[in-house]
Amino acid sequence: MAALPDLLPRVSFQGELGAFSEQAxxxxxxxxxxxxxxxxxxAAxxxxxxGVADFAVIPVENAIVGPVHAGLAAxxxxxxxxxxxxxxxxPIHLCLMAPAGATLAGLRQVQSHGVALAQCRAFFLRHGWLKPVVHADTAGAAREVAAARDRSRGAVASSxxxxxxxxxxxxxxxxxxxxNWTRFVVISRAGD
Structure with missing residues (x-):
């Protein structure tokens, strides 16, 4: 018996699984x-x-930082x-996360996508010991922090x-x- 074709649309997005684009x-x-x-x-x-993907979901605007220039350029x-x-x-709600046992006072470095970090300026001003570090994406930052298991490192990403x-x-x-919110556009090849 032949396998049925996958009827689910294939949708590309920038980032790792767990990114806000995956939620979109x-x-x-x-x-x-x-x-x-x-x-x-x-790449998305x-x-x-x-033709690798049927659609892509690309962020183009955020309520706090305005245009997502890299998405618009692509x-x-x-x-x-x-x-x-x-x-x-x-809706975009950002969380500060770290490996088990980490504390806010013990964190020193927090990584995330630059657009996500820009949405949390007041938080970083209130917690001046935290050094924000730009990463390629929110979920990738979370994955990397989890793999490192360093309680002085955190990430800003989704729950x-x-x-x-x-x-x-x-x-x-x-x-x-x-x-807070981000607006995404859904694209496909012209004429499809």
Missing amino acids: ICQQWPLGATPLPCPSFD VQAVDD LAQAETRLDRRAEVRL VAAERYGLEIIARSIEDVPA
Whole structure:
């Protein structure tokens, strides 16, 4: 008996599993999709262009920091070959997380995507001993912190990433604005 083809849409996104973009995929396709993590926004767009993915979900605007320039640039490079199919507006609540047993007072370095760190400026001002370090993505930062098991290192990411990578949440909703959100666009190849 032949295997049935996978009928779930393949959706590329920038980052690791547990990223906010993966949550946007779940919101757009509540019946399921196959998330395809990519190392960059350009790679996520290219996956659609090459037919590896049926769609990509790319962040373009955040309530706190405004335009997501890297996402917009990736879309602009391929705009004649792509169609915008939908938009997803996802509430964004950022968590400070670290390995089991870590404390806020004991943390020294906190890594995350630069856009996520920019959404938490007030938190970092109140906790001046924390050094924010830019990472390629939120969930990747969480994965890396979990693997290192260094209680002086933390990450800023979603509660989903904390759960996925086995980290404890030290502080929830550390974003500067409680009504924080990110707007994502869903793209596919033109004419598909």
